[in-house]
Amino acid sequence: MADKIVVGGVSVDTRHWIGGERVASDETFTDASPIDGSVIGEISRGGPAEARAAVAAARDAFPSWAATPRAERARILHAIADGVEKRIEELAIVETTDNGALLRSHRRGVMPRVAHNFRFFADWLLKLGHEDFETRGHNNHVSWDPAGPCVLITPWNAPLMLATWKVAPALAAGNTVVLKPAEWSPLTASLLADIAAEAGLPAGVLNVVQGYGSEIGDALTSHPDVRRISFTGSVPTARRIAASAAANLTPLSLELGGKSPLLVFADADLDLAVELAVEQYDNAGQVCLAATRILVEESIATEFTRRFEEKAAALTQGDPRDEATDIGPNIHPRQLQKIDGFVRRAIEGGARAVIGGHPGDGQYYAPTLLTEVAQDSEIVQEEVFGPVLTLQTFADEDEAVRLANDTRFGLAATVATGDPERAERVTAQLVAGTVWVNCFFVRDLQAPFGGSRHSGVGREGGTWSFDFYCDLKNTVTAPGGWKSHG
């Protein structure tokens, strides 16, 4: 196995990063590009031994990093952000080659946001605090103490973005980290290790282990020295992680799947509503927050569908490195099969494909809109994670809310309406961690983020991130009492 491979002109280390050193495994796994299925390289395939080594490195590095003054921790996080900003082009091309998402989005949106993740949590750390308060003359002081080694496990659909959304607050909080990126997109996590080391992050504070979740995951999540587990991924994996973490009662943050609705009322700006609907094909539909269930008021359904078809027809599907491309490939042949299975079963069950309904060439799936779908059908209830939307109609507000809430998920919801009072009534009734009104995907890092029901457990973002990654302590000091008895 080569220790380093060159991806889009960028050198990427294929080994783990443990205790400030590159460590190779005897076994490897093959990383392929979704763009054309070509092999990118062989990556170290970690197992329990690598998991234990990484947790030990994180445990050893913890006391010193936890004792590092906040201002110094913040300075190093800003230095990491500087490193990310210097390497935006490199990170963008490596990520696009590895996971197939659009190069233009990585360049202009995602990688700058990765840098912002570090800056935001560095700055938030410096203002983190709670006013002291008094109880019968006693002073209460709340502190956010570092918790210890954190295991962070991330998916492939937005690899570095989702990893740093966890790494940045965990490090800011004074914790040490073992990051396990997804095996279908392992590369930018390795580049992050280089950037963090160059920025002066001490050895062992950030560790990166590679491998299949089924082989290395349990050793990480059941380790007694791990104090927090933050996971973004699917519901079945979350169940396994929760069971594994139960042995040590390790606190968990789970950001899971969704089947979010877009409610379009007859009083909405129809062009805006159609734009919001077509936007759901972004990242080839591999977005947890995607509003994949379009619910349209009956009276405008025909006109909505006509304009949707027109707008979707203008989308360009192809090589994600091309500036003109709107929809790239899906991550893996297995994912493509999964998507196609959902669509075939839906059509066999009576659904009608308004557009798409079949795979394209290679790892591309035709953007699909299905109508005539039953509320209790698989296609309406289960997350597809591909460019597949359903369209249902509703007669009134009550029915819209009922349909919107009628899945086991509760990650997000989007409402298109021209009536502010309706917006208030409807949003109050929706079960979702994030609700957007006449907009989509506006995300501020200070907002709580997470899902209800099977879409997740807990919230991260702003102070909520520090609440999760820290051990909160209240110190109560009696008035007087400072005289010694000696």
Ligand code: NAD
């Ligand atoms: P996945 O659950 O298959 O894998 C996620 C990660 O878990 C990978 O790194 C994988 O290696 C690891 N893993 C697998 N088995 C494990 C085990 N037994 N122990 C520990 N780790 C294990 O999910 P995926 O297919 O990579 O990602 C897609 C899912 O992620 C979708 O359901 C999507 O909605 C969800 N997602 C949610 C959010 C959110 O913020 N709510 C964001 C992005 C993606």
